[in-house]
Every structure is written in structure tokens, then in C-alpha cells.
Amino acid sequence: MDPNTILALAKRRGFFFPSFEIYGGMAGMFDYGPLGSSMKNNIEKLWRDHYVLGEGLAEIFSPIISPEEVFIASGHLSEFTDFSVQCTKCNQAYRADNLLEDVVDNPDSMSKEELHSAMTEHNIRCPSCKGELSEPESVNLMFKTMVGPLGGRDGYMRPETAQAMFFNFHLLYRFFREKLPFGIVQLGKGFRNEISPRQGITRLREFNMMEAEIFFDPDNKKWPGFEEVSSRKLRLLPDGAEEGEMSLEDAVGQGIIANEPLAYFMHVTRDILISAGLDEDKLRFRQHLKTEMAHYAADCWDCEALTGYGWLELVGIADRGCFDLQSHIDHSDAELTAFLRYPESKEVETTSVVPNLSALGPLFKGRAGVIADKLGNLSGEDIVRGVPVDVDVDGEIISIPPECFEVTTEKKTISGERIVPHVIEPSYGLDRILYTILDHNYHEVDDYVTLRLPITIAPVKFGVFPLMAKDGLDDTALSIDKKLRKKGILTYFDSSGTIGRRYARMDEAGTPFCITVDYESKEDGCVTVRDRDTKDQKRIKIDDVAGVAASLDDGSITFDKIG
RNA sequence: GCAGAUGUAAUCUAGUCUGGUAGGAUUCAAGCUUCCCAAGCUUGCUGCUCGGGUUCAAAUCCCGGCAUCUGCACCA
Secondary structure, three states: OOHHHHHHHHHHHOOEEEOOHHHOOOOOOEEEOHHHHHHHHHHHHHHHHHHHHHOOOEEOOOOOEEEHHHHHHHOHHHHOEEEEEEEOOOOOEEEHHHHOOOOOOOHHHOOHHHHHHHHHHOOOOOOOOOOOEOOOEEEEOOOEEEEOOOOOEEEEEOOOOHHHHHHOHHHHHHHOOOOOOEEEEEEEEEEOOOOOOOOHHHOOOEEEEEEEEEEEOOOOOOOOOHHHHOOOEEEEEOOOOOOEEEEHHHHHHOOOOOOHHHHHHHHHHHHHHHHOOOOHHHEEEEEOOHHHOOOOOOEEEEEEEEEOOEEEEEEEEEEEEOHHHHHHHHHHOOOOOEEEEEEEEEEEEEEEEEEOHHHHHHHHHHHHHHHHHHHHHOEHHHOOOOOOEEEEEOOEEEEEOHHHEEEEEEEEEEEEEEEOOEEEEEEEEHHHHHHHHHHHHEEEEOOEEEEOOOOOOOOOOEEEEEOOOOOOHHHHHHHHHHHHHHOOOOEEEOOOOOHHHHHHHHHHHOOOEEEEEOHHHHHHOEEEEEEOOOOOEEEEEHHHHHHHHHHHHHOOOOHHHOO
């Protein structure tokens, strides 16, 4: 579908529109209008139904602004930064490390100064016009801010919601009673200071994500429920192979998808997107090429949808290995590990050296502490009972008499070990999904537009109209409207314009059903329910309206079964 | 970020070359009409992307910003 058509509809009907328009707008920023906000809530609800209710994952909600340390550990500060150079003659911009790729080793790990001197040394010039290049300039795609008005700490707007699920691991692990696997979700905004965002709502500087992090024992990557769906098929486009349909178990068995949970959550993703109204024929899973894999990923599949913008990445499902947890452990010294109990405890005999400080002190005075540490680090094999031992203190070899230490042998029971869990991350781009839902459900016949949204996603569930806004029809319609809203069903009451125009408005907003009160209602106590996609009408009792509407809303009956 | 094109109401558009009251259609709103699929009639609301310059006078000419589109580059 032509993006301009979708954009025009979105603006006209209040799904979404460019932000700050009266002040000239701002690239990469969009507002959700009334219909868009409602639709966004519905998508989030559908997503939570699967991940929180269905899979038993737990939701957290953390700050957007995060201290610099988080992104030093996550790698975003270094990996999300590019050094660019510009040609002074033709103004063409390049990534500095790309120009040095075949000239020096590991240019992407070089500092600004190293890049500059390497470029001077090897006389790197503009590849297209041979002009002089500017000095490298660092470009980081995170939004930077200051925490504390007078300076304080550097902060950044998070580029993904994921990090909080990693650096809070120890608390969440306790919440899940110290058992693997378990999963956490977070829905919220992420920020990327894109160089030149385009394509409407599909590439934003401030965008909405729905992310899950599921933690596993690396030696036992299993998720309950895989067997139930293992024969289901997905449309796969593996790295270096032909696109084709394949069952989950075959794909895992042949090593095309790295492991079961990865495949399982790909399937969950497919289910969610189909429930949201996407066209299965326009969906595929594409494996990341080795070269495009993020700095943290071990295997990654994108769920892509065919839209007016071409194939669009909606969901990324990555096996991040233990990269993030390990990195936060290294940077913070926090114990972000899981304890794996062995099936049976092991008895281990260890010999250790215990320094005798009351003997060491008088003999070595100030150096006693250092010597004690050195002794403590010796293993049992370095020592023979009753024989002096040599210790190296700052290059000086000191002989320590046997009365200064004891050698003890003890038996220990080891019941398990601490491991750094692996993580599978399904990460959904909410805005892109919303856009694709509009794209796949837009139908136009002779300039008449119908959005065939599933009722779970539709921003408004029922239009409620009096055929004419008089003779009491409006009062009856209003009371029906009120009844539905009391049941938690979002309606739209409309009494102005002709009935056809009102139906048309609702069709364009994707409202699945309309309820109309007419003159016969007074006599037979019935109203008309009209189906958006077929335009068929059925009459039902006014007294039954709320119940029928609720059943249509939750999907327990369909239109053809009512009346 | 670079190059080119574009910018008139919620939407589509005339007017820009050649400076002189901004026009139409759709939408939207109020009303009439026993009105079930964008019917008709009456009435009404909303606009020159922003800033500066030239000029008696700027939607129109000049400069700059912003945004959109296309291509390049970028895109965890």
C-alpha cells in the first residue's frame, strides 16, 4: 500500500501525525491521535496476553534516562558511536573506520586520535574525488543529557528497554525463586538520534518497544511448550540459503535456528502478529547475516513484513548469549549469576595454607600482611609440612619458616555452581507493527475505504447511531451507548449526517460493528447490528445488545452466529 | 549529513513565471428532510511552512531555517 495513502488516512482520522507541526515539525517524531493511542493500547494488551499471561513472564517498568555506566557496560557508548570524516572538496561523508578497513588492523576499535594519525600516515583521501578529508568526528546515536541541573552525572536516553532487565537480574532472579528459565518484559520508549529519519512512523527518533528477556541455563536451553508447537511451520529466509517453509523442529534439528526457545518465540511472534491482523503471506523470518549481527548477538532472526516501504523489520529475536550479564558483572562487580544445583552434591578435598599472623607479625613487621596474602594464595601442592617456603615479595625472595603457617586439609561439599545465564530476546517495534496493521488491512474500492482491523486491535469496537437524531431514537441510542461503555467496550456515538456517511466514517476508522436504532425499534424492541466487512445487517433485541456486543468483543461469537 | 525537487485549510488543488481583495472540490460543523450505506438543499468554520530582505505593496522575487519526497550515506 502506498505510504502516502496510509499517512493521509492516519492524519485525517487521528491515528498518528507528525509532532510539533505548528512549529515546523521535527523529523522522526510522531504523535498518536485518539484512534492511534487506542490501537497502541490494544496492541500492547494483545502482546501482554501472550507474554505475561500466556508465557508467564513478569513485567517491569524502569527509567528512560540512565547513567553513562550502563552504556559503557552494554557497549552502546563505544559500539553505537561512529567516527565520520567528510571530504573538504565534495562534502561526501564517510565512516573513518571503513576507509581504514584494509589498511590497518581493527580500525573500529581505534580512538579518534589513532584514526586521525593512521589516516595521515597512510594518506587516506576521498574515495570518490581524491579530495582532502576532514579530521574524524565522533557521532553517537544516543541522546545525551545531564542528570542534575548543575552538572552532576552524564546520562543517556536508553536506546533499548533491555538493559534494565539485565542489571536488575539478581533481584528478578530472586522474584522467580532462583529457578531458570524465567523471563522479564518491559514495554516503553527507546531513543535513537537517527542521522536522517524518514519513512513516517517506521523510523522514529523516539519510539515504542515491547521487549522480553528470557534467561536460560546455557546447557539446557528449553522452554515449556515447544513440543506442542514443534510441527508448526514458519517461512524462513536463512543466511546463505533459500527461503522456504519449515517446521520448528526441522529448523532446530538441522541447525538452521540455533535452539528451541529461539524457534519457540519466533512462533509466538507469528501468532501475535497474525492475531493483530497481519497478512501471513506478507510475513517472513530472515536470519541476520554474520556481518550485520549486533555486537551482542549470537544468532538473530528478524520478523519482517512486506509493506509500502518494502520489507520492514518488525521484530528481532536474538540469542544474546551471556554478553550483557557478563558485561554488567565485569563493570559493576554485581553477582548477576544463577546458582545451578548439581543432581548430587560432590565431596571435594582441598588443601589450603593458613598464615599464622601471631608468628608472622613480630618476625616481618610491616611486610607481614603482604606475606600473609601471598601464603594464603598458595595451593596445597606448593607446600611441604615442616619445610620453609619461599615467597616473592616485590621481587625479593623471602624464606618463611614453617611455624608461620599451617597446612590444613578439609573436605567440602559442593552442591552446585554459579553460572551466567544465556538470554533470548524478542524485541518488538510497536510503531512499525501498528503501521503494518494499517497497511495490511487497508481496502479501497471505488474510493471507499475500509480498514479491516480485527476487533482486538480496532480502536473503536462499536459505532452507535440513532437513524435520526429525534423522536426519541437518539435517547435510545445514547442509553445503548452508555450500556456498552459500562461493560468496558469503547464505542463511538454519532447522530450527525446521513446514516451512510456515519457507516463510512466508522469503516474508515476500522470499527467492526455499528448498532443503529430506527423507527421500528419502538415497535419491535430491536436494533440493527451491521458488519463492517460484509455490510450485512441483523436485528437483535435491545435488551440483548450489551451481552451480544461483549461476546463479539471478546471473540466468543462471530457476527454470522448472532441474531 | 550531502545533492535535487517540493511546501496554499483536516485532505486534494488553482493562483507563483508576469507582485496588487487567495478561489474551487472534498472533509468537518449547524440546520431541513421517517435518512440503512459517502444522496440532496441551506448556512458556517478553518489556509499561503517559518524568519529575514527587496518593494508603496510579497502566496508570488531574493537569502536563511524547518519539514516532506527522491537518490547517496547511515540504520544495534
